[in-house]
Amino acid sequence: MILELSRIDTYYGTSHILQGVDLSVREGEVVALLGRNGVGKTTTLRSIMGLSPPRRGSVRFSGREITGRPPYEVARSGVAYVPDDLRIFPDLTTEENLEIARRLSPRKGYWNRDRVFDLFPKLRDLSGHRGMNLSGGEKKMLGIGRALMANPSLILLDEPSEGLAPLVVANLVEVLATIRGQGVTILLADQNLKFCRRVCNRGYILEKGAVRHSGGMEEIWADEEIIRKYLVL
Numbered sequence: 001m002i003l004e005l006s007r008i009d010t011y012y013g014t015s016h017i018l019q020g021v022d023l024s025v026r027e028g029e030v031v032a033l034l035g036r037n038g039v040g041k042t043t044t045l046r047s048i049m050g051l052s053p054p055r056r057g058s059v060r061f062s063g064r065e066i067t068g069r070p071p072y073e074v075a076r077s078g079v080a081y082v083p084d085d086l087r088i089f090p091d092l093t094t095e096e097n098l099e100i101a102r103r104l105s106p107r108k109g110y111w112n113r114d115r116v117f118d119l120f121p122k123l124r125d126l127s128g129h130r131g132m133n134l135s136g137g138e139k140k141m142l143g144i145g146r147a148l149m150a151n152p153s154l155i156l157l158d159e160p161s162e163g164l165a166p167l168v169v170a171n172l173v174e175v176l177a178t179i180r181g182q183g184v185t186i187l188l189a190d191q192n193l194k195f196c197r198r199v200c201n202r203g204y205i206l207e208k209g210a211v212r213h214s215g216g217m218e219e220i221w222a223d224e225e226i227i228r229k230y231l232v233l
Helices: 041-049 071-077 094-104 113-119 121-125 136-148 166-181 193-199 217-222 224-230
Strands: 003-012 015-025 030-034 056-061 079-082 154-158 185-189 202-207 210-216
Touching: 003 041, 015 030, 015 041, 015 210, 030 041, 030 193, 041 056, 041 071, 041 079, 041 154, 041 185, 071 079, 079 136, 094 113, 094 136, 113 121, 113 136, 113 166, 121 136, 136 154, 136 166, 166 185, 166 193, 185 193, 193 217, 202 217, 202 224, 210 217, 210 224, 217 224
Parallel strands: 030 185, 030 202, 079 154, 154 185
Antiparallel strands: 003 015, 003 056, 202 210
């Protein structure tokens, strides 16, 4: 397993958000965290990344314990995080946003500026545009491209399909398949079951900070009761 979470408990102040979360991701998989808003999907990703350190439990990446390590150490070990608000530097150009990610990462590998531009041709056309002037879909492209510049083994994506037009979502499906084809494992949190069915091997369904169900995406898709109870089509 490239990623293993065992009995994770994460709090925000006195609020017990994640309650005994267990999950695992095999190398080369695309795995979904599913559930409605507020069930703990983002907190799970933040707990892995060290942004919301768990109070109890274990996070192991590539066989090494990373629980409680600062985010920069987690990133340098090979985990990239694309938050739902993307955190694009508004005053930097598209190319500068990519370059800063390359400079800050000690990791070498397949991904560089030209390969990111090949993956997202529109970013090449926007290379001199400032982040503040990009559309929502363009910022999504840049957020993913910037994560790839660090040459991670694992990418954590928070709500990648949210707010995107159907054509952009269809392109994102192809993009994630290409990324996976280059050996990058993906764990994504998303409400959109139709999107997740197209890109993910398996899914974990969260409700009130706990895993309520897990299985293959086709199995989840076929279970009307599970969809009605926990998910959004």
